[in-house]
Every structure is written in C-alpha cells, then in structure tokens.
Amino acid sequence: MATDEDAPSQGRRTALKCMLWAGTGVMWTVAGGVPRSVLLGGDGAQAATPGGLSFVQISDSHIGFANPPNTNTPGTLQEAIGRVNAEKGNAALMIHTGDVSHLSRAAQFDTAEQIIKGAGLETHYVPGEHDVLEDDGKPFFARFTKGGPNGWYSFDQQGVHFVGLNNVQDLKAGGLGNLGHEQLEWLEADLKGRSASQPIVVFAHVPLWLVYKDWGWGTDDGAQAVSYLKRFGSVTVLNGHIHQVMQKVEGSVAFHTARSTAFPQPAPGTAPSPGPIKDVPAGQLRALLGVRKVQLVASGKELAVVNDTTLAG
C-alpha cells in the first residue's frame, strides 16, 4: 500500500489490505469518497440499484507474452471476456487500461481486438507502454483511440464524464509515468466549466498516484492532473500496469488498479523486480487474473461500486 501522508487511516488501510488478498466476490462501494466493501450476494449487491451506469474494466492483456506463468494469454483474455459476458448485465461500455499487446505488433493487436469484440460492448482503450513501441504509438492510436490521435480523449455517457489519458510516452530517465504539458493543458480545458456534481471517471495505464517509486509505479505529473479533479464531488481513477488490485482515497478522488488478464506481478518490494510472478502454484493462475465491473448510481450518496472478479470464481 502507499505510505505517503495521504494514505487512508490505519483501520481502513488494514481493511483494504485484507481485500487485496480476498481475491474474489467483493463489491466496493464508494460513498462520498469513503469506500466500504460487502460480500457479493449480501445486502450490498442490491445496493447497486438499477438505472445507474455500469461498465466493465479489463487491463493488461499482453497478447504476445508466452512465458511462465502463462503461455496462452489469448486463452485467458478469452476467459475474461467470457466472464464479462456472463456478468455484464446492463453494462453500457468497457474500458481497457492498456498493455493490450506485449510488443505492439499488428498481429497481437488483431488477436486482442477480435477476442475483445466478443464482449459485445463498445470498448474504449488507453495505451500501455507495451502498445507504443512502434512508430511513436501511431498504429495503436489509429486502431484503438480513434477519437484521440495522441492516445487521450474524453466522452460522456449517461451523465458521467469519462477521460482517457496516455501516461506511457516520452518517459524521462529515472522518472515515472508521464502525461506531459500538452496533455495536462488539454485536461484542464476539458474539465473547465463542468459542474462539480458531474461524476468523473479517469482511466490511464500507469497509476496516477505513487504506488512504489523504486519500480516506477506512479506518474511524475499525476498530482497536477489530480489537482484539476479535486473540485469534483465524485472522481474515480482506474489504472492498470501493476497487475494487482490496490486502492487509495484522497478526499473525493478514489484510485483503483486492476488485475491483468495475462499474469500477476508481485506486491511492491516483495520480489527482486516487478517482473511476472512465474512460480504460481498449478491451478492458481486464474485466481490472480480478473475483470472489474463498476457501477455508478445516479441517486443518493452511493457514487461508485467496484466489483472485482477473478477468472477462478
């Protein structure tokens, strides 16, 4: 968990940590910026009242990766999409928070696109660093972010404002993820004039908050982006990159990272490097991969529900 001054209180931090290991069947309710969790099937499941917007997040499909612990990343992406189909309900759309491919190759993009189409949901992508290895990312943007030639864009859906950001290019030696001046100016202008009561969902590949500096898990100018978001009453920031679930709350801004559909990575500092966890016990891989469903309830104080599901459940 993050250890900076804005980290949640000890009690909440402990609760969050427990959720990290619980793995499946946990529904997150973020009310007024304060998350609480309930087991699926309990009263909380009904709290997600019909009529609100719901959507699905998948991340880090890494098509092209074929090493331990997963030599079949198309297969696990297919399973994830199967899970989405089974549980999507009235989901309006899906977001993919980057690293669609492992090496930015056209065939890898093709494979991912074909499998993801199977969800039958309009899907909005942002690039991961593995997606922009060729020609400054142009092949990715032409295919996956048609509304954003540089990989960033926004749109509205049922009153919720979605902002997709690109923090994986023009990285500096010794630095972290990077948004850059041009994108920050665009973001400030995009949010200007919007009502503070409009729910905002921001999605980007690398966490916008500092998860772990030694492994580069953060965004150098992420705090600048968050400063533009703080006046809004409900902000949900969804990231990928670290292949595990983590949460943090700062005022009305709730940060969440998602599981990968390809392979797990270690908790910060628990391994020599952030590389894939290779020695996953037989049969346990799917408990470490997953998809996420988010529900935004328009009425009352319930602002967002995040339900993480593993492929093993």
Place this chain on the structure above:
Amino acid sequence: MRLRPAILAGTMACALLTGVRARAEGATVTIDNFAFTPAEITVSPGTTVTWLNRDDIPHTVTDAAEPRAFKSPPLDTNDSFRHAFTTPGTYHYFCSLHPHMQGTVVVR
C-alpha cells in the same frame, strides 16, 4: 543493431576463443530483473558494447541525452543490441519503457 540469439551465441564463442584481444574490443551488459548489470562500465574508445535482455519483459537501451546518440528497438527475451562508442565521454542511458532502469558507459 539487433542480433538473434544464435548469432549472438556465435559472437560470444568467438570472443571466448580470441581471449584478451576480444575483451579489449567488446563489453557486455546484461539485463536481468529490470536492471542493467554492470550498471556502469568503463571502455576504451572504439569499443562495441552489447546489451543482452534476459528478462521475460521487453526493454530498450536509450541514450538519456538529446539528441539521442543511440536507441535500441524493443528487445524481447534474449534479443541483444550493439553500439560502438568512438568518442570519449560519459553516456547515461535508460530503458524507455521502465525509466527507473538506468546505466552508464564511460569511454576513456
């Protein structure tokens, strides 16, 4: 340039056979666990340095200075990259995907 593993193996075998002279002409930096090893090397002018990626994750070798004197393509597992350093100086480089990975080549 980028070498396939078979070619690299051949190059290394030659280096072993020719002994001292080869060591004077070449140097190798390996990439393991998201780190360049050794992180700093000192070579004489004209030395070709070879980087070998032994991680399961792709990396690059990118000059930190602008304009860049060298930048590798993405190196997949067991791919390598070579660059000849002709001009004395200190060259800081990093991985453009994982910029916390940094290294230095001193040419003198």
